[in-house]
Amino acid sequence: MRSRLLRTVTASALTVSLAVAAAFPAAAAATPSAAWSGTEARRAQLQQLARKLVDAGAPGVIVRVDDGRGRPVEIAEQATWTRRDHLLKVGDEFRMGSNTKTMMATLVLQLVAEGKLALTDPVERWLPGKVPNGKAITLRMLLNHTSGLFDYTEDAAVRPSILGKDRRRWTPAELLAVGVKHDPLSAPGTEWSYSNTGYAAIGAVLERVTGRSLADLVRDRIARPLGLNHTYFATDSTWRGPHAHGYELDAAHMPPSVPAEFRHFAGARRNGHVDVSGNAPGWGGAAGAVVSTTQDWARFSTALTSGKLLPAAQLAQMRTTVPVDPRQPDGPGYGLGIQTGPTPCGTFWGHDGGMPGYLTTSVTDRTGSRTATVLISTEFWSEFGGAPKIAKAAQALQSAVICTMFGKPVPAAAHAG
Template identity: 85%
Template sequence: MSQRDFPSDRAVRPRWLRTLTASALAVSLVVAASLPAAAAATPSAAWSGTEAQRAQLQQLARKLVEAGAPGVIVRVDDGRGRPVEIAEQAAWTRRDHLLKAGDEFRMGSNTKTMVATLVLQLVAEGKLALTDPVEKWLPGRVPNGKAITLRMLLNHTGGLSDYTEDAAIRPAMLGRDRRRWTSAKLLAVGVKHDPLFAPGTKWSYSNTGYAAIGAVLERVTGTGLAELVRDRIARPLNLKHTYYATDATWRGSHAHGYELDAAHMPPGVPAEFRHFAGTRHHGHVDVSDNDPGWGGAAGAVVSTTQDWSRFSTALMSGKLLPAAQVAQMRTTVPVDARQPDGPGYGLGIQTGATPCGTFWGHDGGMPGYLTTNLTDRAGSRTATVLISTEFWAEFEADPKIAKAAQALQTAVTCTMFGKPVPTAAHAG
């Protein structure tokens, strides 16, 4: 999937938490698909396991920093030995924080996988049904709510317009508005706009759908999302650095996220998206302390590479959900009607085929943080890439970073599947 495959007007609007089409996750598909299958999947004489993996991935992570990324964290576990963990950062960021592979960071839209897991747990307990119309739980709050099911909200086929495109959210995105955005408030912003299509007829990534899901979870359980994530996922799995953020506070050592300041922002970026709140130095703004609450059920979770690997393994192996609900999560719809056999989206999770293997996972974008999480079908292999700047993925703002990110993501994907890093990616 390439940006070029989608309507041109999307190139002038931000994609924060809104779409996978320009994401690092999709990038791995684009690049891997362009490589000869043999180059990506056939072991070579030069392949020597973990040390070779580490050296190649570290080189690509350094190239990404040299291309302009303030920091990069990589963790890859191929299920056969000690995971590869890498942290690289630009020299100018060291005065703020020495980046470590175990640091916390904003997960952005990866939150959707966790929120979908909560819904499916309640389905297994008989408290919800995927066929429930949203009107049943949120009467009068969603247009055409009798025709939109919880399944449609989870797999982005409900047709709801995305609240992140509304100007009311923009100050919060830029860190200039500290108001608390509840699920109900985010949903209200999204449903002010006309639906994009009749429920169930198309696919379009919608954070509004997950705001609705958040409101449903709170209504059914009488419990806040932060407590649900803590009690149903983080504590049972001993995820000590995973939590649903209720304010800008971090709980542990964390990666600092940065965006270019207004003076260094590429000229194609509209004026209304050029001014982030935060401390300025070296042509960047440190956005780490900006509140992620506007992400809500669509993007407010914080985690680490190790924690998310444990979560992915538990999820895909059936530790968090019964087999029937895991199967429902993996039931996908095409993300592009023109590619019915291409990448698919399930319930809070995406899948796609590469020459090195078929992955499951998600990604997330929030100012200062762009994250990709991958796993295999069984959850025995996992990988995470964090890039500590996100704006390069908006407005096609930095082709140099994009190229380096593509090379790293492709290499990470193949390493996760125990395959040699493609020569083309390594050279990138």
């Protein structure tokens, strides 16, 4: 089994849906309490779960939930020892990790609507000679992870950047070259396999077709039109506004399950942790380099799923999914830069993202009228395991957040978490 750290731009595409499903044994039997109808009561429930997650070892947690019926619930909780670095606020910027893929897919589909690209285009057309068997790999396959390409984050050349020791500015072409020097994992279009290399190729195609950088495309086609003042494609470690600090355990405190080559992060030492928020995220590229806030991302999610950013035909293409697990054709699915999954409280659309110091889950309903985001300011626990208390508390919070977004009672299992 491949380690999730070796796909570190993303938390697994199954994370949200499986975590929610696992946390729901009592959901069907849960009944609304007398206080359920009040926003403050819902906020108190979620704040308690966020606090439990911090008590379990998470340095910080941000939650924003909008059920479309009134004022959003916004929560920020942090460990006492982190206050010397910053006071965590709901509006802080943070690294979105693989949520970036949703924006990249949006950019591609905008160009499809303009007649400048087609989902059936072979990658060879736009990147001649850059991708082996490129005539058989379409843009659609790159976007929905059926290209079969090896994941560049598994290559040792990228590891120093992941750990914050190499601050080079990776280009999409460079990241793509790292991935394609390995043999493919499967024939194009035959099976689903998460590949950040596919999105490195997408980034290179976007730059080739438009003649512009990914940072400019995100700014001019998405951030500025929507008024997203704290959303941008990061090429270095610079933050543009107040930001959440992200932490990972230092080498002495990491669980034994973490291999030696992944135990040493660059950054200032804090209370058995390393502050990794000054490390450059550029190695994430088109697969994971976007920075945003909970408010900005909610606005983006609403605009996208309500049809403001894409015509109906392209939005339908984005939502055309393939099963993440072929044994569960009606289970979690992956579309074009977006994932979906059923839960007892409703079917979500969205993505998740993992980058050292930042683990995010961002979801919405099909109409975009309901949105939710959870940030946990540490990510390594989700890669090699070894932090069962954090995992249990995170699962409980994510489950409760999704139910709150759908206007449903928080399941009894989440309260028990």
